[in-house]
Amino acid sequence: MQQTAPEGQAHGRGPVPFGPPGAAPGLPVLPELAARLAAAAAHAEPEPVGGGARTLDAACGYWSRRGLWTDPFHVAAAPGAEPLLLALLAATGGDVLLSRPCAAWYAPQPRLLGRQAYHVPTPAECGGVPDPFALLETVRRVREEGGDPRVLLLSVADDPTGTVAPPELLHEVCEAALGEGLLIVSDETYRDTVHDPAATVLLSPAEMHPQDVVVLADLGAALVPPGWPAAVARFPGTWRGAELRAATLDALAALRALLTPPVAAAAAHALAEPETVAARAAAATRVHAALAAALHATVTGAGAVARPPQAGSHLYADLDPLRPALAALGVTDSVELEDDLTARLGVPVPGGHRFGDAPDALRVRLSTGMLLGASEEERLAALTAPDPLELPHVRAALRLFGSALAERDGARR
Template sequence: MRRTDPEGQGPVRYGPPSPDDGLPVLPELSAVLAAAAARGGSEPVGGGPGLLDAACGHWARRGLSAGPERVVAAPGAPSLLVALTAALGGDVLVPRPCAAWWAPYARLLGRPVFHVATPAECGGVPDPYALLETVRRVRDEGGDPRLLVLSVADDPTATVAPPEALHEAVEAAADEGLHLISDETWRDTVHAPHDTMWLSPAEMLPDRVTVVTDLAGALLPPGWPAAIARFPEGDVGDGLHARVLDVLTALGARVAAPVAAAACYALPEPAPVTDRVAATVRLHARVAAAVHTAVVSAGALARPPQAGRHLYVDLGPLRSALGAHGVGDAQDLEEFLTARLGMPAPGGHRFGDDLGALRVRLSTGALLAGTDGELEECLSSTTPLELPHVHRALITLKSVFDDLRDDAQRWEPPR
């Protein structure tokens, strides 16, 4: 039986984890957590006043004002998505590809999940015509589509949806009466924030969009689970907020007190946090650009990464070379590249993509692996790609892809 749960990737049905930044914890955050370590309890369900106020301030600075009565905190975005999916009911629509953790929670609740193609220029949001056709088909077959999950700054594609593509998708969803969940986990990891136009679906459709942000995207380490949700105004939002609290209560989904203390420190974005976020984004943007150059030079396809700590690569043009190594689908490709690169390279099938398509997500954090001292040097260096351990990792990656390009050229039929 083919192995489907290599270390660091998780089973196809439930993995892989989100890309890690690969860096040491910010010392100021560690100090806050340590100071609160003696607090063995947890926040009230939905978050205590201090955490909710901090979340409101975080969103207000991003143009999404909300009072505490419209905000909920939970131990990670997955618990929020479970609660929202349970509260909204009906069938779920997601882009293809999409974050690996979205669909399993709908399946857990017995809800059908339908993947919708994305436009050529980006991932994360559905093509509006494909969305309308999918909704029509699902309803014709007796389904009940109610929920669309999307992300402007996307995992796995690392793209940022342009406002026009987002507006068309949101307009199509509104025409069909869908509720939207906007996963804005990667919002603060945009590589060129001054050159990238960012709009939240909640600005376009304020009465039908719930925003979810996992603080592991930019503010907290992934092992300290905390996430926040912002509900729309009005009766729809009020009812959804109440039902989500009911589900979180049933799940016992409470943020641990020390983690809440760290979140309360990070959400107002004091200088140490903003400086670390900016340095981390710059570092990963440089590494992602170098990886993009390497894979495209070898003949693979990839949209230029615009956000996050990853990029999405299509090795379809190298299929002949990969076939000589016994690679025929995304699972084979995942195992092949994981072994060659010495780092997880989860296949596109884990993100709802076609198994037959030769696509993978590559994470930049894995290329930074080193001692704490080397990692701190990555953050402070003006030329991080020239640091020995990063340079070696990039050379290895480039060599693997260059070998595939050379193999593909040898397998090309003579003209």
């Protein structure tokens, strides 16, 4: 389970331990991945900047199976999505446009480079992709104020909302962004965690505009354990894409952001998606889907509002309908709400201010990880159970969460 902020830090204002891939406790490590990592532990030579041949070839195969052909000269790997995005933004220059809300780790990246990050509201049906008309208005306003917007960072399978952008909206947003000369960076970390692929269509912007989109994926969401930082990026198959990759590798070299040989070996094996890895990823998606649906039912049953989750292990809840009861408890903004629910539940419950929302909005991101269990045995049971909601420890965790909301709604269950 993720740790809360160290003692003595200002609550809600310290380091953000809620970055990618974002699940709280991880599921047990797949034995064959652990074996690959252990077998490479004696390798003394570092991996090349941007990843070795085996990792890059495996990444090419991974994307080709998803209809995004590429070659090793347009792929890069790094120890996690954060340094990879930081290097990419250093290579692009200019300011960055983000959806509101967005992943907690997005906005700090351009700010570390002395750039500006501008949030754009999302439409009612999903998060992760901004409203196209609001995007155009934001670009116009930023340029009038002397800014230099160059990058749109979006996520089609979104953290924190757990929603998937419909193809028609994605098309409109991409057309608007490209019409303004923006480079699109598509964070597809959660693309392999769609709860019901038969009912939810996930389209990558790179399928529509392969010459203008960089695809980014942190492998810790679906393929490797969260504690083994590994991420890959796919650049456009053009001279511009090759130049952007080269500049990104220069930045990675300056940061010395290299995959370690053990993690590289495990990541390459996972990216090849042998049957056991694919089966584990599918099982993890099934359990997170069941738990996310249960969280959604509990949240909406208590009178709060949340979009139905479609991917990943998150749910973004708006507790504004409970504002009078929360105010009676001294909770008036998302910082106080984060403190209140984190203390009540014993797990981190990050407030909406972490994700770009205004602090006075009573929003929080909930993770299915808080229902998986405290021990490896409980988490393995959740992974393998025909119905994880029937497990005693899962039912107990759901009851605790439901009672916390009920008390804040002024009701008793």
